[in-house]
Amino acid sequence: QEDKLFVYVSPDPIGVNAFLQMGRDGIEAAGEEYGADVRTYESRTAADRLENVNAAVNEGADIVVLLGFEFNDIVREVAPTAPDTEFLIVDQCIEDRPENVHCAVFREYEASYLMGVAAGMLSESGKVGVVGALDIPFLHRYTDGYAQGVKSVAPETTVDVRWVGGENPFSDPVRAKEQAVAMHSAGSDLIFTATSGGDFGVFEAAEERDFLVFSVDINQCPQAPGHVVDVTLKRVDNAMLQAIGAILEGEHAMMSLGLAEGGVSAMALEEDQLADSQCVVAEHPEVVEKMRSVAASIIDGSLTLEDPMFAQ
Amino acid sequence: MRASLSGITVRFGALTAVDNVSLDIEPGEIHAIVGENGAGKTTLMNVLFGLVQPEAGAISLDGKAMRWASPQDAIRHGLGMVHQHFMLQESMTVLENIVLCAEPVTRFGFIDFAAARRRLAEVAEEHRISIALDRPVGRLSVGERQVVEVLKMLYREAEVLILDEPTSVLTPLEKDRLFATLRSFRSAGKAIVLITHKLDEVMELADRVSVMRGGRLVRSGRLSETSKEEIARGIIGGELPPARQRTARTPGEEVLSVCDLQVSGRGGAIGPLSLSVRAGEIVGIAGVSGNGQAELIQAVTGLMPLLSGEIMLCGRPIGHLDVEDRRRIGMSYIPEDRQRMGLALGATVSENANAGRDDRAAYTRGPFLNRAAMARFARQLIERYRIRVGGTSAFASTMSGGNKQKLVVGRELARDTPLVIAENPTWGVDIGAIDFIHGELMRKRDEGHAVLLVSTELDEVLALSDRILVMYSGALAGEVAGAEADRERIGSMMTSRAADALPEVA
């Protein structure tokens, strides 16, 4: 029996969601590292999330890790009543944090911006697309970041932004595929997909109709070899490990993780992995070159990007 | 084929519906079964047909003991039953209804309709029946539906035919046709059971008659060895009341007047027609069903919108009012279809008895119900109309047909309105109850109420009405004063031309 308990509460069923899976990897690594019991509570609805957080407190968790922006209200409500529990929100933060609330956020739009740069350079039709699961602010970090990246290298290129929607937007490969096909028919030759469970559908469309795609979170290039140009990488597990370490040291942690901190990245930036990644971008050294230089200017601060999540 | 029932007993809870009944049904005979409502006739036949499992007793066919697991067994062994309530699919054609459950099929289970037509042509030829096979049953008159039911039995080559009150909805002409058919069956050697409440029919048709009362078989024998009076005494278990004396009465002022009324009907517009009913008279409307009576009544009661014309009740135009307002002004209505319109079968007797009362204060306290007052009222009806039922909180669905009818009549007459509309008020009701309901309607008249009676039963119209209107093809075909009316004249008014209204039935 370990003497500490870490609980990871996911905002949605984990399933194939690479981001949420990494959260679980992260908590397990942290449990290993710091000698704690770990548990994972998956939620499905807003009410489940509240219940799960309450349950974690009730079970006497030392650290509750909450992944996603869905937990703000809940933390604001529960944290003051549970002084013995530390809360770590990954991906989001709240204002006027109590002492026991810690944050780690990502700047996904920096990586998405790089995808846009690649798309702008590779597009022959002058039109590229992006499909997100649902028109929610969080996903604008992908869609808007991408669009800005495209415009930065090819101001004339238009960006077609679409959403999967429907009854089950985060895992509907059929609609996602259909959406990709429609965009391709409408002229887009490179499509960025941030559709969670729908990504498979977009890859299939790419293989059938022979166009190129970008994807997110982990290296998905082997899913459709020769069709995935590049993917954004998000190091949730790293972030979690670091943040938990900081909390255990007694810090009031507030971390923002972007390209500079290694919290997000792209395959093109990973010099040692790129060759074996099966990503198409490896065949375009000039694109890799450009992406790396843009990344460098983001890292050194000469290029600043705004977080699209808070844009109206 | 000879069917025998011996020692049959059926119990529903505490009630013994059929009590140790033994009966033989001989081939080449028409066997009439009569008895009060709830005497157990239907239940007994349901046992024979495999719909009800008896608690005790045995069935045998030609001396061989039989056990039915379901009606399918009975049908396979040559039994056929025409149920009181039609067992038909309204959206299907006549042909589809006839073959249903006994379909001639080709290799993959597809129905060989051509073969069915050929078979039916033979059967129909033999018994001289004919009907258009491709019409949907929903568009047939009740008489035609009865023909379909009979054809269903014939098509299955039934040797024992059971007909549960087949004539209660038929016009005289249709009834005659049915009887001709039944006679033809008899000569073909089939065994026929006929349940009915009409003793004239028994006298006309039956070879043998059995009387049931309270679940027991009180007598059974050849018709020739008994008389109508004796049968009637058997049914009632006592003497028949003397025939009613009609008191002469001059009608008062006009209670209902209908002027140039037009409504849309099934086959086209009904009307224009005009009529009036005065206080203290019974106006009877005779006619073959389906000639616009139903539409007329629905227009008067407010169940159907008018196309044009006006209706006055107690001097007030009511054409634009809804049912509730019309009833409040002074109208009661005994609908023909007690199962659907007269009662809510899933509700209790008490709830049914109190629906539509205007004297709300008597059974409510503010917005709340006074359940005790409701039950008291229902109990009054039960006692006054001698309704046989488990109690005020029994479900209406557990009452026999006659008792259901009494409850509807009782509820409506208790409202004591200037106008009473009665539509086939004695449909399927036993002779005791018929007499009682007729007496109530007469009493209403004598008390100065206006009564509008619609009946497909010519005898009923003749017995009650002060004036008789005959409806044909959506219009009034003529008017006869009650005293001068005779069967033949009215019968010919409604049937002579009615024959060409039903060209499909030969």
Added chain:
Amino acid sequence: MNGTLGREAMSWAVALAWIAAVLFILMALVGAPFGDALSAFLQNAFGGRRFSYLMATLSRAALIAGMAVSVMLSFRAGLFNIGGEGQLVAGGLVAALAALLLPGPPLFVLTASILAAMLAGAGWALLAGALHLYVGVPLLVGSLLLNYPIRYIASYLVAHPFRDVQSGMVQSHLVPQATWLPYFPGTRLDIGILFIIAASLFAIVYSRATVHGYHARMNGLSPAFARTVGLPVRKLTLQTLAMSGAIAGLVGAIAVFGIHHRYIDGMLVQPLYAWTGIIAVLLVGMIPWAVPLSGLFFAAIQTGAAGMERSAGVPKEIALVMQAVIILFVASRVSGALVASSERKAGAAEDA
């Protein structure tokens, strides 16, 4: 008498044995200990430190029972209104927006918002009723179809014009803190459940003891009969739907002021409150007093199953299967359900 009771008890026992057997097999497949799972289930449905899990069950039960009561009013009147979800969303949305937009003292804002939510729920139900009565769209279809537009309208409103931009989620701003429903002292259960208890009492009394309820039920049992004896059928239909919708709207408002304190996209749809309410009603054959208890039963199943997933290592898919199996076996045990289906059949035929 004793015999039938004994038989009844026996068949219940058999059903429970079936449920246990199916669950046992499923759990054996993933190697979860049956006993632990069961105790985790009970513990998580009713126990917890200071009964915190019981509070979670009650909080969920409030919403489910509220929806069940709403549905019951319609169903008993023969109105096959399965648009409770839309009415719930309409109520929740309007409650949140009204609280955000209305000026004035908190108590006034709260009261006015709850009333507005009830009006919105009633309005959405009346829309289905009007389509049914005046346009000829069967209530069953119309009310089901109307669930979707309101869901997306709400989603649009909180995604665009009324979005809380700072939060990054599809949700409205928080309603003023002074309008939040207080917790029962020492618990994390808000007093919204009192509203639901009141609504349930109202529905029970209404169904059993009022003239309007009696008339509505006659209409439900046989519309032709109701018309013939002169009951105001259209008015009854619309009034009943409005009542039903208003209660759904109230439930939406309670979810806003008691639990989430804002309108979050999907918060009323994803937990299937409306559908659970429908099964809760059908499970007990629309017997009024049993309906709230049935709602509590389903809430307990859901919190228990969620807890079992958390603490006994039984994966969530087993929890789903378990819920389904329990519903299947229990539902088929309850004879009242037969009544319900025959009444519905009559109602559906009337829609033609």
Added chain:
Amino acid sequence: MLDLLFDPSFAASVPRFVTPILLAALGGALCERAGVFNIALEGFLLVGAFAAVFGSFFSGSPYLGALAAVMAGTAMGLVFAEFNLRRGGDAIVVSIAINILAAGLTTYLLRAVFDAMGAFSDPAIAGFGRVSIPGLASLPLIGPFLSGQSPLFYLALLAVPALSFFFARHRLGLRIRAAGENPAALEAGGVGRRRVQLYALMGCGALCGLGGAQLSIANVTLFVENMSAGRGWIAVVAVLLTRGRPWPLFIIAVIFGAVDSLSFRVQGLGMPQQFTDMMPYLATLAVLVALSWWRRGRTANGGTL
């Protein structure tokens, strides 16, 4: 603008949307006509989709995959029958339970059989290719819609007249209609209502299974948790709307499919996703309203004839 809406892929995409809905709805029609209030089409579809991937993965043939889907769907029909017909559970309650059961079971099996979470995609899953029927593509107007689809689409197309004929001319079809309209009369004729309804449920399961196969091994070749994604509910609406008549059902399914497919294209014009998601439902309501007005107009005329 218009060319954006009606790009060539539009015609090809409509059948992909129509097929699963149509197949599920035809199955639902069997139940509706038989008087079984089955709103578990969503669950049936989902199980079918899973079984199709299962069958195709292990056999390497999409046809065997479809067969597995048919068998699994039929099994779900049997479960429905057991609890609704035999044990007398309310049809809605049973439906909802089966929908939950399907979601739970498929996810569980996904984990147990394929050791996959959420989704399973593998080159070993054989998908249906596109069938090109000579001459079809050159048909005016409808050619682009009909050509180059999966065999299941053509099957679904054939199923419409077949079901119509089945109801009109087949023994079981006739009995199914009777069970739905006046079951007492069927029983009085000696045919058990329940048996007939059982067959209807099995047929419904089989058709829904095929619909599921279209989703998982024809539209795409993978399985994702809950991949039926509400299509079963759309089929339910279509069935209720048409009272289970095959031809009107076909029309509604096509409208649904076309509007759904169109709504993607409209998104390209910048309409908010929430509004495009609403389109199929609003279109259906509009059709309903129009239909009822048309009917009313017709009966009003008929009344005075």
